[in-house]
Amino acid sequence: MQTTFYKYEGTGNDFVFIDNRQNNFPKTDTKLIEKLCDRRFGIGADGLILLEDDLETDFRMVYYNSDGNQSSMCGNGGRCIVAFAKSLNLISNETTFIATDGLHHASIFENHIISLGMKDVNEVKIENDFVFLNTGSPHHVMLVDDLDHYDVKTNGAKIRYSDLYGKAGSNVNFVKQISENHFRLRTYERGVEDETFSCGTGATATAIAMNALGRTNSNHIYLDVEGGKLEVFFEKNGNEYTNVFLKGPATFVFEGEIEW
Numbered sequence: 001m002q003t004t005f006y007k008y009e010g011t012g013n014d015f016v017f018i019d020n021r022q023n024n025f026p027k028t029d030t031k032l033i034e035k036l037c038d039r040r041f042g043i044g045a046d047g048l049i050l051l052e053d054d055l056e057t058d059f060r061m062v063y064y065n066s067d068g069n070q071s072s073m074c075g076n077g078g079r080c081i082v083a084f085a086k087s088l089n090l091i092s093n094e095t096t097f098i099a100t101d102g103l104h105h106a107s108i109f110e111n112h113i114i115s116l117g118m119k120d121v122n123e124v125k126i127e128n129d130f131v132f133l134n135t136g137s138p139h140h141v142m143l144v145d146d147l148d149h150y151d152v153k154t155n156g157a158k159i160r161y162s163d164l165y166g167k168a169g170s171n172v173n174f175v176k177q178i179s180e181n182h183f184r185l186r187t188y189e190r191g192v193e194d195e196t197f198s199c200g201t202g203a204t205a206t207a208i209a210m211n212a213l214g215r216t217n218s219n220h221i222y223l224d225v226e227g228g229k230l231e232v233f234f235e236k237n238g239n240e241y242t243n244v245f246l247k248g249p250a251t252f253v254f255e256g257e258i259e260w
Helices: 030-037 076-088 150-161 200-212
Strands: 002-010 015-021 047-052 062-067 094-099 104-108 113-117 124-126 133-136 138-143 169-181 182-189 194-196 221-225 228-237 241-251 249-260
Touching: 015 076, 047 076, 062 076, 076 094, 076 113, 076 194, 076 241, 076 249, 104 200, 104 241, 113 249, 124 200, 133 150, 133 200, 138 200, 150 169, 150 182, 150 194, 150 249, 182 200, 200 221, 200 241
Parallel strands: 015 047, 062 094, 138 169, 182 221
Antiparallel strands: 002 015, 002 249, 047 062, 094 104, 104 113, 113 241, 124 133, 133 138, 169 182, 182 194, 221 228, 228 241
């Protein structure tokens, strides 16, 4: 079968997109999805995302990690699918769509900048040397001193597969503070099983974690990731974080045809 695919990236976190409104894509074929994401034998991406029809919103987002398995929410992928939907003339500059973690609102600005509403965070678990929270995907967040030379893949894998998180595992974020509301992070992503250039839910988790730790009192956080710059802003009500938004670029790369 021959299918048109589209490649998008959000701060270096890249995705294969397929318009699946006709429900032609074999969604249970994990080997196919893994092959399409393979950087040597396929198109190459951190994940694959299907855009599908939804009766109550503009569209549905179905996200797969590069290992071929359907996964939890992806923040950069969420911003990129908004750009993709715009290119298909499904939306204008405002949209509401459904993903695995629920309803999302998004706005499109100039220069490919997209602001994506994320889920509320009702619980932030603070431990001695890390913070754990779920921003649509589970995230372990910890401060490190020498982020430039830190072995993200080795140390991230140890935590991801540790007894802390069991079989499901967790994404792992290593963070350095730059200024009062400016942080740098590097992320190990489960499902990719490696460091990625960016992780949207990880950036969101890091911003909230740094606020919860008292590292910043700001509700507008700037984050440097390996692939660029993101912003996270939110409202804090007691221990609850609401009206959480992830803002940054979502860029079309290329499109093509592929057979399987």
